[in-house]
Amino acid sequence: MKKLLSSLSYQSLRNGAFYRLTGLFIVAMAVLGVVLGLSSDDVPSAGKLIVDSPSVLWLFQTMVIAIIVGTVCAGDFKDKDLYYEIMSGHSRLNIFLSKAIPATVFTALLATLISAVPVISNCIFFGWGDVIEVKGAVIRIALCFFPFLRLAAFFTLIAFLSKSRMLVTALGYIAMCFGVVLQNIIGSHSSFLLSFFNLQDLMDYDTWSIYNLNPAGGIVMHTAYDSSISGRMITGTIMISILVSAVYLIAGYGFFRKNDLD
């Protein structure tokens, strides 16, 4: 197991494509954070970016997760490395764990970090503003780790079922494209069962808008955002994410342990 992990780390650290991909996403998200600030109708700020464009903080990360998980977990099926690992006496459990655990945990961490990138770049250029509180926003972004973990575990399951890096990547692309559409069609459920809804709930700040009548401008709106996050949301996000991730990974291993290898 230790050797397998070392091998995986070695492969990843020596993989230029991995660095390029990660770097590309980080730069793209940083630029996006600034561009969204520049195109804001209102006074731009990092807080405003979070409440106005919540999907920016999680949507593109699904693609990152899919690509990395697909590469780590399904890549070895194609180049036959996995067969050599089996033939060299490693148990399937060790092989599975050495791929699945780092893939899910690392990609979830990376996705969480990428979520913070546009906020940081926007904050550097435009400041934090007074729309929402920093503490609440940081907690919410940090909690995104858990639904990202669940998403990564799901892609891990698909990777071991399909043995296809391309299929996992394609699924990530579809999820990225249709995630928001699906939510708009279905509406928010406050349901933690699907990671997308959980992520959206985390980024959805309770608001209240009121207005006043202004002799010059007519109706003038004021909106306040509640940055606090309920205990139910925190525990629900953590518990359900860990539980569902475990189910996905157990299912993935269960399938892999006796599966025929071509």
Next chain:
Amino acid sequence: MDMLMFLILAICIFGFFLPSIRKKYDSSIWRLVYVAPLILAVLISPFIKWNIGYAGMYLAVILMLLQLFTEKQGLNKLISGGAAVSVMVSIICIMVLNMGVGGSYTGDFEEAFAVMKEHYVLTEEKGIDWDSLYAKYHPLFERAEREKDEILDHKSWLQFTQEFHDGHVGYLAADSQSAERAECEIFGNDYGLSLLRLTSGEYVAVNVEGCEKSLNILDYGKDYEYAENYLSDDAESDRLQLLNAGLHNGSVITTWNGKSIEEIEKEVDVYVETFPSKDNEEFYLPMYAAGKGGDSVEIGFIDDSGMEKTVKAKALGAYYPRMISTVNKLDDGVNISNLDFQPVNSETAVLRIYQMAYDSKSYEGSDYTAMTEEVRQKVLEYRDRGYKRLIIDLRKNGGGSPFMVGGVVQLFAPEGEHLISYSAVINEKTATYERGADGKYVKDQKISYMGENLWDQGDIIILVNYETVSAGDMMTYLMAEYPNVTIMGFTGSNSSCQAVTSYSTASGGISFSAVPNIGEDGELIIDTRTDRVRGVPIDHVIPLTEEAIDAIFDRGEDYLLDYAVNY
């Protein structure tokens, strides 16, 4: 989603036979069967809310996954069988017992209640005791949820919102069909008549089935499709039961199932709308009493010969359509376009305003210059033609922009500056309005207008009823101060004028007063307080007489307009 649940069931059943099949085909691809329910459950989960009824489905998913770790055929069959039963239990819970249908009545109430408690602007003024309201209504919503009683849910919402005695507090169900069904259930049975109380104190029958201008149950298909389902089997043959007994529009009703109408009125516990002022509620109360009773009621009445008689009236259907029809006959205004003028005779013209909206461009802003100019030209035209009386018909004016109100009333106001209201200082952090140390809202921007006094050669009569609300109330309130204005109607206007907002839950939405309109003295204008005395004056309450009943319900005339013309 039901299809996907059946698919999971089919896979579980297939899983039962799988061990035998796998023996013939030596491939591990069959193991996908054990993972498939998990994938399907993932597909289903976005479309369902968590409900204990789905627990069986999720259990089945786990059971099927367990089989990835065992090769014992007997055990696999047993687990697959258990999974199939588990899914079936879920299907029964969801599809037969409807456990997954509908939202959480209690949850929706708690959600809306919390928002209202935080943002309702008349809490102090109306003496709202939120804790006791919660204690009173939460158990009702819990019961409605437990018993899956959408009628009780709807009725509880109506009752809850009516506790505020605020015309801006209301409930609108998300499903209009189920709301109409609920209202058909809530407001009782139709015995073929409505009731009103004359100013003299006598109760009379109105909108009696079979009278020429009355609502006819045979026409339900046109306007009351949902109510058609409530018509009794004998409705068609029984519909003339009252007329045949000599009871018609205007007949004095003496008893209802042996009780006085006052006693029956005490049984009324919910209305379609909210009545902020007590006297408006009293005017419409007898109408609601006419739905009270079982399959039939004994109605005591005075016939045309002056004799007291009794008729046994069978329920024809749901009372709700007749009640609404009666309200409309009483409350409808002149049927011309908004802001249109119409001459009534050589000296009197009517200006109809049924909403305070001119066009979409002006509605969000404050510039009604174009509208004011348009109305100004008409006013000047009628003045120059020698008209002496202008009747402004605000009946059923549902409100709109206060700036439009200013744009109209400035034409009739005495010269000089007049206040509409002050806005309140906003706390931008909490999106609430600031109250000062004296408990009053802190005044912010002043909204006023300059009077032009264009109708100083004659008088103005404003026609109102309880459906004159919000900006309609405001216009009545502002013009009440002008020396040549008389406000009249069977009832006063609604007396609800703080600006409104709404909040939606899964099952429906509530509206409530959320933006203060403050007067010069710092008090909120117009809305009733705990004593439920109207905040908008009425100069002349038009008596509801036998003549009025005859004109409105038998001849279909606009009695109030005629009264105003001849006043």
